[in-house]
Amino acid sequence: ITCNRTKASEIACNVLAPPITGSVVLELRGVPFFSVCYDASNKGNAKMLPIVVQFFSKFGVKYGILEFIEQQHESADALFNNIKYVIEANGLNLNQLVSIGSDNTNVNVANCYSHILHNSVKHGNEHLLFDIEGVLLKIYSHFGRSSVRSQELVKYFEFAEQEQKVILKHIRIRWLSLLQSIERLIAINPVIKSYFLNLGNNECPGLLLNFFTCNKGECSLYFLTNILPEVQAANLSLQREYTTGVNLHNIITNLIRKLNNHLRDDFFGYLDGLYNDFNNIKSKYIGSKEKYDGINKQIESFLSSNLGASKRAEARANDGDGQSLCDECEDEDTHDFDSDDDERDARCHKNQKENRPVRVDHLWAYLIDGEDVPNLKKLVQFAFSIPASNAFCETIFSHMKYLWNDNRNRMSHDLVGAELKIKMNTHFTCAQFYDYLLNESNLLKQIQSSDK
Numbered sequence: 116i117t118c119n120r121t122k123a124s125e126i127a128c129n130v131l132a133p134p135i136t137g138s139v140v141l142e143l144r145g146v147p148f149f150s151v152c153y154d155a156s157n158k159g160n161a162k163m164l165p166i167v168v169q170f171f172s173k174f175g176v177k178y179g180i181l182e183f184i185e186q187q188h189e190s191a192d193a194l195f196n197n198i199k200y201v202i203e204a205n206g207l208n209l210n211q212l213v214s215i216g217s218d219n220t221n222v223n224v225a226n227c228y229s230h231i232l233h234n235s236v237k238h239g240n241e242h243l244l245f246d247i248e249g250v251l252l253k254i255y256s257h258f259g260r261s262s263v264r265s266q267e268l269v270k271y272f273e274f275a276e277q278e279q280k281v282i283l284k285h286i287r288i289r290w291l292s293l294l295q296s297i298e299r300l301i302a303i304n305p306v307i308k309s310y311f312l313n314l315g316n317n318e319c320p321g322l323l324l325n326f327f328t329c330n331k332g333e334c335s336l337y338f339l340t341n342i343l344p345e346v347q348a349a350n351l352s353l354q355r356e357y358t359t360g361v362n363l364h365n366i367i368t369n370l371i372r373k374l375n376n377h378l379r380d381d382f383f384g385y386l387d388g389l390y391n392d393f394n395n396i397k398s399k400y401i402g403s404k405e406k407y408d409g410i411n412k413q414i415e416s417f418l419s420s421n422l423g424a425s426k427r428a429e430a431r432a433n434d435g436d437g438q439s440l441c442d443e444c445e446d447e448d449t450h451d452f453d454s455d456d457d458e459r460d461a462r463c464h465k466n467q468k469e470n471r472p473v474r475v476d477h478l479w480a481y482l483i484d485g486e487d488v489p490n491l492k493k494l495v496q497f498a499f500s501i502p503a504s505n506a507f508c509e510t511i512f513s514h515m516k517y518l519w520n521d522n523r524n525r526m527s528h529d530l531v532g533a534e535l536k537i538k539m540n541t542h543f544t545c546a547q548f549y550d551y552l553l554n555e556s557n558l559l560k561q562i563q564s565s566d567k
Contacts, residue, residue: 124530130561132533135540139168139179140205146170147493148500149207151198152216154508155186158519162186163528164194165535166201169216169359171499173484174474176357176509179540181205183532216502228367229353229504232346233355236293244331246322247339253322254307255284271306282307294343301336345373354506357476360500450463511535 126396143149149170155162164184170177182201186193200207255452256266259282272279280303283296300307308327311319326332349370352358358366479495486492519531552558 126562127537128529128533131556132536136536139540142172143168147211148213148494148497149211149218150214150500150502151212152502152505154217154505155260158510163515165508166198167507169500169502171496174478175357175474175480176499178356180511180536183535185528213497216505227504228363229350230273236346243335245326245335247297247335249322251300252325253320255282258282268310271310273307277306294347297336297339301340345370353504356507357474358503360501360503361475361498363503407486425566469483511539514538
């Protein structure tokens with residue numbers, strides 16, 4: 116099949132997008148509950164509004180785009196009418212709607228935990244030894260507004276024989292930019308410090324002069340590099356597509372527990388690193404012990420490939436009685452009569468080979484599949500239909516920006532909406548989408564026909 120731009124647009128809008136979106140609608144008609152999320156993004160003088168649904172399908176939490184609307188006004192009445200129209204036009208019932216997710220509304224009826232974590236870091240920054248956020252913004256603005264200064268900085272990199280790295284811009288309202296900006300500043304700190312301290316005639320801003328001439332600034336930087344990864348990991352967990360209201364308590368309490376551990380240990384960074392190292396070695400030992408030829412054979416093979424015959428014999432002679440490489444692991448093989456069965460089972464389970472984590476929604480989908488538990492099933496479907504954040508809508512805007520770039524600025528909003536529905540409602544790779552089309556003879560006939 117060969118086609119020009121017009122035919123390709125018609126195929127996307129009238130052939131591919133409708134049945135793909137229709138499959139999502141069919142699933143929605145078969146569940147008792149769903150939620151609607153929306154957000155608005157500017158494209159020129161128009162407001163683009165995706166209407167997104169979340170529900171609990173047979174295999175777990177699922178998202179989909181029902182419609183991609185161009186809306187001139189963001190009034191509450193206009194939003195309500197559009198959402199109501201989309202729901203009813205697809206044969207859905209408003210009684211199925213259990214929650215609405217939105218962003219930047221004039222009335223907040225609930226809390227977005229991604230915003231809460233971001234604001235916690237923002238306000239916590241005020242209690243540090245140094246205003247790190249202010250320093251990052253000051254450094255970026257110093258070079259971002261002057262190509263002469265940027266060229267001068269290049270000379271410092273060349274003199275220090277260090278690879279030049281761009282100073283990352285930190286945006287106050289972006290959740291995940293602070294840590295990356297701090298890590299980049301640490302990587303190039305000696306060069307940046309030399310540059311500012313060598314400025315003459317009082318050209319160095321006072322904030323930066325204080326930052327580079329006292330130890331408090333560097334201490335604050337390294338403190339944040341130990342704390343922010345925990346916050347950022349929690350923020351990323353909140354923004355996963357399959358995160359729902361069910362996961363909120365676990366994500367937030369885990370973050371609080373980790374931060375409290377930092378306070379209790381009073382030893383940031385090193386203790387956790389040592390614990391992780393030990394667990395890695397311990398896992399390697401357990402995995403090796405469970406292999407068919409045992410750990411002794413594997414160690415002998417390792418020695419054979421790295422040592423000569425004499426050193427290999429010396430190593431075996433020094434083994435003595437072969438003391439356990441990991442006494443804690445070997446103790447699991449003995450029966451501890453002083454502990455109850457539950458404690459022993461939990462300890463044994465903890466020391467098994469690490470398995471890939473199972474998503475909570477997948478677990479519940481598996482547990483209720485084929486079971487006659489209608490009340491529990493409804494409860495599960497209700498709980499998992501509630502979104503934890505508006506992250507899926509934000510993802511749509513990221514894809515929209517990529518699709519609707521300067522080279523494709525003549526695209527209509529209908530075509531952009533069709534491409535987004537095809538991409539976001541299927542999650543196919545290119546190869547999988549190709550195979551999907553080959554198996555859909557009706558779609559191929561419509562594509563080849565002139566009736567579109």
